[in-house]
């Protein structure tokens with residue numbers, strides 16, 4: 001099937017001397033191809049237009065996209081702003097640190113980040129909290145013999161992120177419902193009428209914020225709530241200068257959002273890769289048997305190099321965050337081009353993650369890339385988490401939960417004498433934006 005581009009839009013145009021990719025539709029621009037076929041769209045644009053081109057993101061307007069690896073370092077550039085993210089998704093991301101710059105960003109981030117570093121995660125006992133939840137879920141998969149994988153990993157990740165927040169188990173169904181309604185804000189048309197996604201999404205956001213506000217009050221009153229919220233509240237309260245509770249609430253909500261779809265997608269891809277490459281499964285089972293139990297502390301992760309390599313290589317080939325929007329605050333030099341101040345930029349992480357300029361045999365799944373390396377992980381090796389001031393806060397948490405998951409899966413299934421089997425066509429139904437994920441329909445058997 002050819003790409004979802006508008007055959008009536010073939011004219012080659014320039015904006016600020018940079019070519020515009022043909023094929024945009026009215027209102028939605030290139031979004032259909034960005035959502036369904038981003039790798040091919042980027043390749044075609046590079047082949048036909050060169051390293052710099054405009055893509056049309058429909059309601060979010062045109063973003064100048066650069067596939068030259070130099071564009072990655074824009075994420076560290078002092079004259080590049082993240083405020084565009086708030087303009088693209090005001091209802092969901094307004095006031096959160098992902099959309100802040102400079103001092104305001106640093107202050108909000110400093111108040112959160114310690115809880116997500118290995119020490120903070122270990123002190124809060126996050127590994128011990130997660131291990132039984134993950135084990136119970138893979139045990140249930142074993143019992144059922146067959147699962148729709150993305151639905152399952154989505155559910156599991158929601159449970160983990162809620163337990164991280166200290167949300168009591170009996171409240172989970174209500175949260176689940178509100179969270180799904182909140183997600184409608186990502187695609188809601190700007191029409192605020194009863195029953196429509198925007199009205200429902202806003203109501204869900206207000207409900208979630210009210211609950212989070214209560215958690216914050218409880219934490220301040222030293223109520224016996226576990227989870228990271230206590231640590232975050234006390235770090236916020238200790239921070240220099242005024243940080244309002246609204247900022248705190250918006251950022252706790254951000255954690256719910258940022259830590260869910262991305263990890264669910266990565267976990268689903270790990271299972272798919274294990275199912276379609278028996279040698280990977282064999283290597284993982286061997287490691288799981290050697291370690292014998294699901295690790296719970298960061299210090300233990302070094303015992304699981306195969307699981308770690310599996311997580312890194314899966315994310316390299318299937319990065320969950322594919323594109324990052326930014327705005328140039330000053331004129332910038334990018335490769336051979338001068339980019340005027342005010343330009344909206346798109347940094348295509350997906351392209352770099354699978355670029356031959358950065359990786360040998362980039363399309364091949366190779367655990368050896370990670371197992372045989374002697375040097376430490378560099379920013380470019382974890383570019384799927386961004387870089388610079390906004391680099392993902394959840395990196396160590398993801399690493400921990402993915403390794404825990406791999407080991408739990410291998411131990412449980414091997415004990416039962418079964419292995420994952422792919423029951424669907426992986427190539428169909430993949431999505432690349434706003435978060436990338438495999439098809440919702442992919443089924444995995446355990447036999």
Ligand code: HEM
Pocket residue numbers: 075082097098099109254255256258259260262263266315319320321324384385386387389390391392393394395397398
């Ligand atoms: C595989 C899983 C994940 C991937 C691929 C991922 C990717 C990213 C990327 C690319 C960014 C940079 C955004 C930018 O520069 O505009 C980011 C930021 C962020 N991530 Fe993650 N993420 C993942 C999981 C998580 C988890 C589990 C959490 C927390 C529970 C989390 C929390 C955040 C936060 C709070 C930010 C904003 C940081 C800031 O703006 O300073 N992420 N993530």
